[in-house]
Amino acid sequence: MAISLNKGGNVNLSKEAPNLENVLVGLGWDARATDGQDFDLDASLFMVKDDGKVPDDSHFIFYNQKTSPDGSVEHTGDNLTGEGEGDDETIHVTLSKVPATIQRLVVVVTIHDAEARRQNFGQVSNAFVRIVNRDNNQEVVRFDLSEDYSTETAMIFGEIYRHSGDWKFKAVGQGYAGGLKALAQQHGVNVG
Amino acid sequence: MDLTRGQRAKITDLIANGEHFRLGVAIQAPGLSIDVACFGLDAAGKLADERYMTFFNQPTSPCGGVRLSAPAGAAASGPSAAHAGGPSGQPGDQTCFDIDLGKLPPSIERLTITAAIDGTGAMSNIGQGHVRFLDGATERGRFAFSGADFAAERALMLLEVYRKGGVWRTCAIGQGFNGGLAALVEHFGGTVAEPTPAAAPPQSPTLQGTTTRPPTSQASPPPASQSPPSQPKTPPLNLSKITLEKKGNRVSLEKPGHAEHGEILINLSWRPAASAAVKRGLFGGKRASQIDLDLGCLIELQTGEKGAIQALGNNFGDLLNPPYIALDADDRSGNSSEGENLRINGQHWDAIRRVLIYAFIYEGAPNWAEADARISLKTPGQPEIEVRLDSQSNHQPMCAIALLENDAGAVRITKLVDYYRGHRDVDQAHHWGLRWTSGSKD
Numbered sequence A: 001m002a003i004s005l006n007k008g009g010n011v012n013l014s015k016e017a018p019n020l021e022n023v024l025v026g027l028g029w030d031a032r033a034t035d036g037q038d039f040d041l042d043a044s045l046f047m048v049k050d051d052g053k054v055p056d057d058s059h060f061i062f063y064n065q066k067t068s069p070d071g072s073v074e075h076t077g078d079n080l081t082g083e084g085e086g087d088d089e090t091i092h093v094t095l096s097k098v099p100a101t102i103q104r105l106v107v108v109v110t111i112h113d114a115e116a117r118r119q120n121f122g123q124v125s126n127a128f129v130r131i132v133n134r135d136n137n138q139e140v141v142r143f144d145l146s147e148d149y150s151t152e153t154a155m156i157f158g159e160i161y162r163h164s165g166d167w168k169f170k171a172v173g174q175g176y177a178g179g180l181k182a183l184a185q186q187h188g189v190n191v192g
Numbered sequence B: 001m002d003l004t005r006g007q008r009a010k011i012t013d014l015i016a017n018g019e020h021f022r023l024g025v026a027i028q029a030p031g032l033s034i035d036v037a038c039f040g041l042d043a044a045g046k047l048a049d050e051r052y053m054t055f056f057n058q059p060t061s062p063c064g065g066v067r068l069s070a071p072a073g074a075a076a077s078g079p080s081a082a083h084a085g086g087p088s089g090q091p092g093d094q095t096c097f098d099i100d101l102g103k104l105p106p107s108i109e110r111l112t113i114t115a116a117i118d119g120t121g122a123m124s125n126i127g128q129g130h131v132r133f134l135d136g137a138t139e140r141g142r143f144a145f146s147g148a149d150f151a152a153e154r155a156l157m158l159l160e161v162y163r164k165g166g167v168w169r170t171c172a173i174g175q176g177f178n179g180g181l182a183a184l185v186e187h188f189g190g191t192v193a194e195p196t197p198a199a200a201p202p203q204s205p206t207l208q209g210t211t212t213r214p215p216t217s218q219a220s221p222p223p224a225s226q227s228p229p230s231q232p233k234t235p236p237l238n239l240s241k242i243t244l245e246k247k248g249n250r251v252s253l254e255k256p257g258h259a260e261h262g263e264i265l266i267n268l269s270w271r272p273a274a275s276a277a278v279k280r281g282l283f284g285g286k287r288a289s290q291i292d293l294d295l296g297c298l299i300e301l302q303t304g305e306k307g308a309i310q311a312l313g314n315n316f317g318d319l320l321n322p323p324y325i326a327l328d329a330d331d332r333s334g335n336s337s338e339g340e341n342l343r344i345n346g347q348h349w350d351a352i353r354r355v356l357i358y359a360f361i362y363e364g365a366p367n368w369a370e371a372d373a374r375i376s377l378k379t380p381g382q383p384e385i386e387v388r389l390d391s392q393s394n395h396q397p398m399c400a401i402a403l404l405e406n407d408a409g410a411v412r413i414t415k416l417v418d419y420y421r422g423h424r425d426v427d428q429a430h431h432w433g434l435r436w437t438s439g440s441k442d
Helices: A179-186 B180-187 B273-282 B346-351 B423-429
Strands: A003-005 A010-012 A022-030 A041-048 A073-078 A089-094 A104-111 A125-133 A138-144 A154-163 A166-176 B008-010 B020-027 B033-041 B066-069 B095-100 B110-118 B128-135 B138-146 B155-164 B167-177 B241-243 B250-253 B264-269 B292-301 B306-309 B325-327 B340-344 B352-363 B374-378 B384-388 B398-407 B410-420
Touching: A003 A010, A022 A041, A022 A104, A022 A154, A041 A073, A041 A089, A041 A179, A089 A104, A104 A179, A125 A154, A138 A166, A154 A179, A166 A179, B020 B033, B020 B110, B020 B155, B033 B066, B110 B180, B128 B155, B138 B155, B138 B167, B155 B180, B167 B180, B264 B292, B292 B325, B292 B340, B306 B325, B340 B352, B346 B352, B352 B423, B374 B398, B384 B410, B398 B423, B410 B423
Parallel strands: A003 A138, B241 B384
Antiparallel strands: A010 A166, A022 A089, A022 A125, A041 A104, A073 A089, A104 A154, A125 A138, A154 A166, B008 B167, B020 B095, B020 B128, B033 B110, B066 B095, B110 B155, B128 B138, B155 B167, B250 B410, B264 B340, B264 B374, B292 B306, B292 B352, B325 B340, B352 B398, B374 B384, B398 B410
């Protein structure tokens, strides 16, 4: 039985799922039910050091850069395989491969071209993030973001982080204005 | 607090008492006819109980938690004016809903304020619009939008008030459907039926399935999903008729955007005399008398010219020239399904100051109860309005039924249903000032 977190809550992945190694980060939201311009939501992941910054731009995993240099994080993009039912986008993480200097994996979702389309997360319904153990396909933890967002165009859904030798997951649900660019800059990525 | 599209807030952040407030809606939409409604939805976002669709034909939810109310400051401009009673003086709203969240049953989790275009047009054509929260007369929050926010949508969910984890919140939605009201209703789990094609008179669209369309156009129902004929769970809503129940009740027909009213058809009908005659004959009384009701009106133009239109005296009026009102041929039996018709040329409503609709019993003993008469008032693109000649006074042959007044271009209709001895008394009661002599139709 998966744990359901509220905003701000956290869970010790190493305790909940001993020997957790191959992780699927599943992200989902409901497609727009109304007419008008489509929502284009993108998942990204920042691999950051203890100062909250990426070591370099190659540790920003997104649609144009889908794999980290060490191979620990892989953006699998749209869920074409059927794995992880209900996920709109998935990211694979191999925990043992994550470099020791990386303290946190920050999972974000942004709305593409949100300002021009005048869209925001308040218009997105039933967003969630979940952590699945790929070895047995068990959902370990889940965070439903509903109603925790509003006019933001970028959201930190959650983060996987090191804590006293364990891996933990925190339900963040923190929104930002400015889309992916602002979030990337905040995490030390050089964006043109 | 200004709410932007997608923004959410707790009701208590807007309304200190957290429970009762008013939602005021306005949409500038020259040339468009827009219906505003409030849908009370269940946890799944469905209209499980169609009585929770609050609009001008169904102005109050069963629990009283949602109540259509007249925008204050425009007391006579809404069909619900009879319900006006709240604080007055909120200019700028066209439709208001008085909300009392404490009265809503637990099954209602969501109130969605919607706007739908009746007829042609798209939401990109609208000007400025808003939904605002009012605590008493004080504005506490406003979601402003405009046509630039939309494209081909013809129906919108503007704003919702919803329960989440036991806390009431609001979200400015501002999204909608190109498919108009039908798509909106479908989104809420219902279907809109086409009016039965061959059905007799041009009545209201019938309601099938779980929900309904608001009532303005009888002419062009949305090109919507057709539902197979099925028995509605509850009796269908009367979608396109407003009954003025009590003396003094009034409604206003606003100009339909593009500046002119259509033809206003006023029909007087009454129970055919046959049934009454047979009954009386069986009981061996006097010979059954035909009841002949005559429809007529007093008219006053903006120029100050006054007159009367009625068959008696052969004043049938003129539709194309002043007074722009005409009476159809006389029906002396009541058997004709058409009854008697009076037509007002809506294109020239601006020339008219007021019209008093009356009926009188020309032959036969005054027996209003037996006649069970009523007038209906039909205007293209507007709901049908019905006034019954109730509270009968059987010894007086004349009934002043309704007063139509030009209220800044709108047609304001007030139920009178007062009985008089004759024309002169009606005239005096309403200060018309005509001179009356007796006449005959033949």
